[in-house]
Structures are given as structure tokens and as C-alpha cells.
Ligand code: FEO
Ligand code: CA
């Protein structure tokens with residue numbers, strides 16, 4: 001994510017700049033780690049160059065067989081650096097919807113390029129599209145989609161450096177983020193939004209929500225405006241998504257800390273009784289420049305210290321009922337949520353895999369107590385259960401550590417609100433920024449993008465936990481990222497044990513001939529950095545989207561713009577399918593119900609894409625199809 005004035009600064013980098021984590025200064029321990037890292041690298045390298053040995057041991061058929069026949073029905077494309085979308089020959093892309101496009105006729109006059117007024121800004125498609133899911137309902141095609149954050153200068157083009165000058169400016173930011181639910185249709189002229197559809201809805205930073213689950217009503221969740229601790233306003237920094245078996249949309253609150261600030265000095269930013277946990281989540285006096293706290297008291301932590309506790313959750317939305325109240329599920333824990341991958345265990349229990357995207361934070365899993373019965377009640381299935389954090393052993397095994405009052409010494413509500421602290425207490429494995437998790441549609445296994453971590457091996461995480469190189473995070477100063485996958489023991493996602501390996505270590509084989517060159521399935525023809533978005537199609541192929549350095553220079557030379565690739569889990573083969581315009585991140589992926597269209601999100605494009613000329617760049621969703629209208633996943 002990039003935002004506002006510092007358009008080249010990622011959210012994680014912003015946190016690092018404004019809320020610096022403790023420096024590692026114990027030279028002896030750093031050296032010791034470097035030595036043990038070299039020792040362990042032997043094992044990881046074997047994954048790339050000695051796949052047969054690996055496959056005979058831990059992971060059966062997971063070996064990379066580069067000679068296998070490709071299952072990809074296209075010719076991979078080259079890296080690109082221009083201001084356009086590229087797809088393989090035989091495929092085409094078109095725009096489905098752009099930031100500022102009216103969802104209702106009464107917003108027809110809204111003009112983003114001139115900096116539209118606050119009025120009507122909650123009646124248009126929001127900015128910075130991210131996770132999305134499609135729903136087929138009574139013959140209608142519905143798309144639910146996140147608007148992760150607002151580029152301040154783009155949304156307030158008339159303001160000095162995008163700094164809000166009044167409450168209306170802040171309201172505009174609040175309106176252009178959150179979630180959109182829109183009906184879409186395909187006609188002879190292509191895909192478009194059905195304006196004024198009864199399904200169309202905008203959910204913003206001010207939409208009323210219910211808070212349910214074990215932390216609802218807890219003291220830490222109460223504010224002056226909501227003494228019950230069960231009703232909050234808005235969902236924020238909606239990053240990745242999820243879809244339940246019962247047809248609802250899950251939107252995941254990620255870098256929520258950036259919206260909060262303080263109008264009063266906070267003494268040395270030290271934790272106190274009112275701001276417990278604020279440090280760990282990067283909540284401070286300054287915020288990220290949205291300045292909500294100066295114009296909307298709810299975001300002023302000197303007045304409402306518990307308000308940040310009411311964000312950082314997974315929120316469930318019924319896309320078929322625009323009158324429904326979104327629900328925050330506290331059972332799924334509070335952290336910087338990436339996405340929520342829902343899968344059913346063999347006995348029908350609901351398993352939700354979730355990543356916490358910050359350097360050195362953790363990978364999570366929720367397992368429900370109850371079972372899902374089609375058509376039955378779903379109450380409690382995302383709240384009554386156990387939250388776990390992952391522990392990866394260097395020998396290729398791992399286990400899920402339960403976060404309970406017994407294991408953490410925290411009460412249940414507390415350990416959910418401060419899930420990071422709970423995970424630290426049980427000794428979970430610090431990860432290289434867990435982004436999207438996806439489960440294989442053809443095998444009982446899950447994949448997680450570990451996007452990058454420049455601090456790996458160098459600095460502790462925000463909670464002070466050491467982050468030495470470890471099994472799934474094997475490279476110090478990891479600027480390329482990797483994808484870890486695990487296979488639950490007993491073919492049961494609800495179980496505690498698993499085996500893991502790395503599906504790919506990104507890298508640059510033209511610059512490095514060591515581990516920074518990447519695993520064997522990374523070549524000069526498909527290289528990329530910072531895997532982020534990820535989803536499996538119905539053919540069991542995994543689509544990988546990137547949010548990385550697109551400078552195309554030095555360590556990243558030859559990688560070009562951010563892109564979307566497709567991988568074959570069985571062979572390890574990876575091919576480049578799509579490249580985005582320069583400056584963008586490719587994020588969010590969903591298929592039409594007939595699987596003849598793939599919807600792909602283009603977030604924070606640079607330049608003037610897609611309108612060209614002199615106009616502002618506009619985050620958009622594109623529709624990608626085969627020219628012969630064949631299946632595309
Ligand atoms: Fe919003 Fe971690 O990406
Ligand atoms: Ca982003």
C-alpha cells in the first residue's frame with residue numbers, strides 16, 4: 001500500500017519511519033545468527049537444486065520438475081515498464097469500473113479528476129481497489145470489493161499536499177474508502193456496473209456495524225459513543241477478502257492504525273492504561289496524514305483511546321442484502337489482517353486462515369467449534385472456536401499453537417484484542433509479512449505469500465520478539481519474498497500438525513547466484529518480487545499478484561512493473577500472465593460465475609492510467625477474457 005504524499009512509501013515503511021522499532025545492537029548475536037543461517041541454507045537450497053532429495057523426504061510429489069509439460073494455455077509475456085496493461089496473445093482486457101465511477105444516477109456529476117465534492121462521494125466507486133469476490137444470486141452477478149486506502153493528493157487535488165482543510169475533506173476520504181457492493185453485467189459491449197441496481201451499496205468509514213464474538217462488550221471495546229462495546233462505525237483499510245460457504249463476503253481490516261492520531265501530546269508515546277497495545281499496532285499521535293483526529297473526535301486517541309480496539313477485525317457483509325448490518329467478528333482476532341481464506345474441515349468445522357501483514361508478525365488460523373450445515377444456522381461459526389498461531393520448525397514440520405487463557409495468561413477477549421501479544425507469549429514463528437493465504441482447490445494444502453522483510457535477521461518485531469532467520473523465512477534482509485505452503489497432517493485443516501515447504505523463493509537470478517537469486521523455478525523469464533495477492537482457480541493453478549519494487553533497476557532489474565503470474569503447484573512452474581501499468585500494484589482477483597472472465601484489481605497506478613492524457617491516475621478493476629471466450633480458470 002502506498003498513500004498520500006509519500007507515494008513511494010509502503011504502509012510498512014511508513015510505520016517504520018514514524019514508529020521505529022527497536023534497533024538490534026547486540027553484535028555478537030547478529031554474527032551468531034548469520035552463521036546458523038548459513039547452516040540452515042543448505043536445506044533450503046536443496047529445495048531448489050536438489051528437489052528429488054526433498055521430495056523423497058518430506059513432501060511427496062511437491063518436487064519441482066521443470067521438464068514437465070506445461071498446463072498453462074498461453075505464451076508467457078515479457079516484463080514491461082510502460083503505462084499499460086499487457087496480457088498474453090489470445091487474451092484481452094477492458095475496464096470494468098474506475099475510482100469515481102457513479103454507482104447511482106444521483107452521482108452522475110461526480111468528477112474525480114476535478115476533485116469532486118464530499119457530497120456524493122459515498123455514491124461512487126471508491127479508490128484503491130483491493131480484495132474482491134463475486135457472488136451469483138438469483139441470476140444477478142454481484143461483486144463485493146474493498147477500497148483499501150485513499151491517496152490524499154489524488155482525492156484532494158486542490159488541497160496543499162493532500163492535507164485536509166476541513167471536516168468535509170475528511171468526510172471525502174472516509175467516503176471513498178471501505179467496501180463497494182455492485183451488480184455487474186456482461187453485454188455485447190463488455191462488462192460494466194449496473195447503475196442503480198438494488199444491490200449497489202457503499203460501505204464507508206462511517207457505516208454502522210455490529211461487533212460480535214468473545215470480545216464484544218468488553219471494557220476495552222467501549223467508548224463514550226458506544227457504552228455497550230457492541231456497535232461501531234465503519235470498516236477501515238480493507239485489504240484482502242474472503243468468502244464464506246454460506247455466501248457472505250469477508251473484508252479484512254489491515255493498516256487501521258494510520259487513521260488515528262492525537263490532538264494532545266502523548267508523553268513519549270509510552271504505553272499507559274488507556275493505550276495498552278497501541279505501540280504494538282503502531283498507533284500514535286501523528287497518524288498517517290489523513291488527519292481524521294483533527295476533524296472527527298472519534299479518531300482522536302486522547303479522547304477515545306479504545307476506538308482503535310474496534311478496528312483490526314474481519315467483517316462479514318451480506319452482498320445480497322443492501323440493508324444488512326455488517327458484522328465484526330472478534331473471534332478471528334485483531335491484527336493487521338490481510339485476507340481470510342475459509343475452508344471446511346472434513347467434519348464440517350470452519351477453518352479460517354489469516355495473515356498479519358507486518359514485519360515479524362504471525363500467521364493465524366481459526367477453527368470453529370460448530371460445524372457448517374448447508375442451509376443451517378451459521379451463528380457463531382466465525383466466533384465460537386479457537387484462534388491459533390503458526391509455529392514452523394526448521395525440519396519441515398510445524399504446529400498450530402492455541403491462543404487460550406491457559407496458554408497466554410490473558411482472558412479470552414483480551415487475547416483476541418491483543419492477538420499479537422498472545423502469539424508472542426506462546427512462541428509462534430515470526431514471519432516475513434504474511435499477505436494472502438490461498439487453499440488449493442485440488443489438494444488439502446494452503447499457501448501464504450510472505451511478501452518481504454528487510455529487517456529479517458536484523459531487528460525485532462514491534463513487540464520486541466527476535467526475528468532470526470528461520471525455516472520458512474530463510475533469508476536475512478529479505479527484499480524479494482517467498483511463498484510457503486503447508487499440508488495439514490491427516491488431510492484435515494482443523495488439525496494441529498502440518499508439513500511445510502517453500503513453493504517459491506523470489507529472487508533475481510541475473511544479479512545473484514546465491515539464495516537471493518531465488519529458487520529453481522525462478523528464471524530471468526518469470527522473475528518478480530514481493531508476492532502478495534493470491535488465489536487458486538478451479539483447475540488447481542495458483543495465481544500470484546505482486547506489490548513490489550517496480551523500479552526495474554539494480555536488485556530488481558528485469559522484473560518490470562508489478563504483475564500477475566500463474567503457478568502449477570505440482571510442477572513448480574511459474575509463468576508471467578499479466579503486467580500492470582507502472583507504479584501500480586496488482587491486487588484482487590475474482591472470476592465471473594461462468595469462469596470466462598477474470599477480474600483483476602489495479603491499485604494506485606502511476607502516470608495517467610487508464611484515461612491517459614493529463615488526468616489523474618485511477619485505480620480500476622479490469623476484466624480479462626480469452627478472445628475465443630473460453631474458460632479462464
Ligand atoms: Fe494491504 Fe498487506 O496488503
Ligand atoms: Ca496495497
Ligand code: CA
Pocket residue numbers: 239240338435436532533547587
Ligand atoms: Ca496486499
Ligand code: CA
Pocket residue numbers: 001435451532547
Ligand atoms: Ca503488499
